[in-house]
Amino acid sequence: MSIGLFRQVVRNLGSSDGTSSSQGGRYSSFRRLFKWLSPGIFVKRWLLTIYIGVLMTILGLAIWLKLTPIFWLFQTVDRAIEFLAKVIPNYLSGPMVLGCGLFLIFWGHSRSLGEISKVLRPDGGQTLLDMLWNNRRLNRGPKIVAIGGGTGLSTLLRGLKLYSANLTAIVTVADDGGSSGRLRRDFGVLPPGDIRNCIAALADEEKLLTELFQYRFEAGDGLMGHSFGNLFLTAMSEITGDLERAVVASSKVLAIRGRVLPATLTDVTLWARLADGRIIQGESSIGEADGQIVEIGCTPEHPPALPAAIAAIQEADYIIMGPGSLYTSVISNLLVPEIAAAIAARNVPRIYVCNIMTQPGETTGYTVADHIESVDRACGQKLFDAVLVQKNPPSAGCLQNYAEENSYPVLLDRDDVKQLGRSIFSVNVMEEDTTTRYLRHNSRRLAKALIHFYRRAQESSSHRSIKVATVARNIKSA
Incomplete structure (x- = not known):
């Protein structure tokens, strides 16, 4: 799926309001997920930067402390995982642990961003994601x-x-x-x-x-x-x-x-x-x-x-x-x-x-x-x-x-x-x-x-430019 098509999907989701009351909560969550995944909000890249920074901090501490505490910590975790794998097959335990990790990540970010939204909009009118999304859309x-x-x-x-x-x-x-x-x-x-x-x-x-x-x-x-x-x-x-x-x-x-x-x-x-x-x-x-x-x-x-x-x-x-x-x-x-x-x-x-x-x-x-x-x-x-x-x-x-x-x-x-x-x-x-x-x-x-x-005029202008460029190439090639 191209970025332009993805943005169109998100725009349609943002403008749709025809969901039933029973599906409203699930649909709202689904729509917010699509908004987060849409490029151009300039938040995901900084969250990824934080994760990389955390990993580099752990690695730096490990190198500085000559791996001694980190080694024993990793060894303990390795033994725990090995024991868990013996009790529960890896094709079950792996997805369970992965799911728990992803849940904690999304839950933590959702709550933290929710608290920021409360500070920025005490009336609860918009979430932080909606504010970021509208700001980027209007600025474009x-x-x-x-x-x-x-x-x-x-x-x-x-x-x-x-x-x-x-x-x-x-x-x-x-x-x-x-x-x-x-x-x-x-x-x-x-x-x-x-x-x-x-x-x-x-x-x-x-x-x-x-x-x-x-x-x-x-x-x-x-x-x-x-x-x-x-x-x-x-x-x-x-x-x-x-x-x-x-x-x-x-x-x-x-x-x-x-x-x-x-x-x-x-x-x-x-x-x-x-x-x-x-x-x-x-x-x-x-x-x-x-x-x-x-x-x-x-x-x-x-x-x-x-x-x-x-x-x-x-x-x-x-x-x-x-x-x-x-x-x-x-x-x-x-x-x-x-x-x-x-x-x-x-x-x-x-x-x-x-x-x-x-x-x-x-x-x-x-x-x-x-x-x-x-x-x-x-x-x-x-x-x-x-x-x-x-x-x-x-x-x-x-x-x-x-x-x-x-x-x-x-x-x-x-x-x-x-x-x-x-x-x-x-x-x-x-x-x-x-x-x-x-x-x-x-x-x-x-x-x-x-x-x-305006959009129709822009499309017409683009089509005219393409035609002029095509004619120019044909004349040049002739």
Whole structure:
């Protein structure tokens, strides 16, 4: 059995959950055994090193003591084994002793590793083996750069962190409303709201941290309306000197999986020119302007990109844009020219996650092709090769609820999208809240679909490389 096939077996065992309750214990033990045997955990080699060290220690003592005590010890053991062989045949006594030895080895290691697991995870959520296995699997994941803002990006990250630890979120810093806008005006810091959401989404203890970071003070002079997460990041910015260092320090303190980076450290303000000639200033005002956007920009005009963000794009295996508000969450990042240029220069899978519903006042009446054209027009170049769209339509009750707010499904105009040179990846990633009748992307389904697209793109790239190499060899041989 090849290593790749063995890993596939272990992956299937790790993802299977269809065992019955009577077989659960045996199956769990069997699965753990396969995980231990799988290469790449980097534990078995060190256990073997310990055994070799023990044998060498015994041998060293034997040589140092001129074999005298060891000789008599071995002689005593030899006599005991010889006596045992006379009483019990060797074909029975040998396997019995061997079995006892192996049992003691595995039992001792199981108990010792179990005690270590209790220290590392007092809640008993994962065994040490599961922690090692997940850590190795996530560290081998692709280098993914996700670009956006708002709740869409945090939803995406919440799912992607289950597939890779090599995540970088590049977040817009143009927010000027709510708590972020107040902190921006009062302290002169970059708006922390979207970054706060992404940090919470990437944390291991996501539920508790999200509740803490999203907690809003309901009383107190100056505190009312502020979220704890925004105040935390603002304080860290004051202590460390800027938002980038604040995010890095916060990420270490909170042990998040991946990185969160602002697109720029420049204090930018979005503006939009509408079809009726109006020019709207400010991110929060653009969505409320109730007009068709024909041009969007920022002040200052060409803000410098954060160097770490450019480096992440240049090293990325996979680049994802969206979901989120088209102009104020996605395109606002791409108004940093260096970021758009770095994305355009990468020959890796690049995909845009289109919104499920139109956004009143920002994308009213937009189709999928309209979303793509807006990105191309704002950046002046083609930045992605494929678009992910929702496959199944929402329920009638949900559609009626959105229609009251002048919001409708984003229609897929296949011919127009193909004319724009984009492939279409249609999949069901929608989740409907039966109580509120609002839609959102399901983080797990969205991440699974995006990882599937990436693997399929990698396979296609490998096949193309093989064909090119074969043609080159044929030409050379001819």
